[in-house]
Amino acid sequence: SGLPSTYQKRSVHCSSACFGSACFSSADCSSACFGSADCSSACFGSACFGSADCTSACFGSADCSSAYCSSACFGSADCSSACFGSADCSSACFGSADCTSACFGSxxxxSACFGSADCTSACFGSADCSSACFGSADCSSACFGSADCSSACFGSADCSSACFGSADCSSTCLGTACFCTLSWPEERRVVSEPTESLQTFIPAPFTKLGFFS
Structure with a gap:
């Protein structure tokens, strides 16, 4: 229901994609400014994030006026009815403070409040993920897209042993230090998580869930 399956690990070929001093996404993503203010026509993985026909979606920028992934303004303050990765997700405000009933891909x-401080029981793409607080300081046992990922603190300063979408990725601290250097098979999907009022994005590959397929 959206994301193409071409996302892979970051590549130096992605020349102007600025993701934490490295290049994120696939080789064809040559001008994707990921999570930056000047991201006016971000090509995220040669397609729009969440819809195949969204060719000029501004992902996570305040000037996100031409994002037409099902008319969803993704990552903007006026995002009142953004459907993120699921057709029936009619009132998901993704990454906003008022996100109290966002249906995130499942x-x-x-009641998954994704990327908000009160995110205490966010169901992150998996039915058994009952206590994953994704991107919050108290994220001590986030279940990140995989049932065996029981202690991944993703996007937090104390992320010393984050399970980054893969059971063998035992020391991935994304956004702080190390980025998983393992190849990501095409089954992985990528999602981003807003931090600091959506000014910083932390993408994350994970196994096939109900969405992004």
Whole structure:
């Protein structure tokens, strides 16, 4: 229901994609400014994030006026009805403070507040992920897209042993130090997580879930 399956590990070929002093996404993403203010026509993985026909979506920028992934303004303050990765997700305000009932890519994810401080029981793309606080300081046992990822603190300063979408990625501290150097098979998907009022994005590959397929 959206994301193409071409996302791979960061590549130096992605010449102007600025992700934490490195290049993020696939080789064809030559002008994607990921999570930056000047991201006016971000090509994220040669397609729009969440919809195949969204060719000029401004991902996570305040000037996100031409993002037409199902008319969803993704990562903007006026994002009142952005459907993120799921057709029935009609009132998900993704990454906003008022995100109290965002359905994040999964039909049963009724009360996942994604990227907000009060995110205490966010269901992050998996039905068994009952206590994953994704991108919050108290993220001590986030279940990140994989059932065996029981202690991944993703995007937090104390992220010393984050399980980054893969069971063998035992020391990935994304956004702080190390980035998983393992190749990501095409089954992985990428999602981003807003930090500091959506000014910084932390993408994350994970196994096939109900969305991004």
């Amino acid at each position: 039909a049963d994810c009724r």
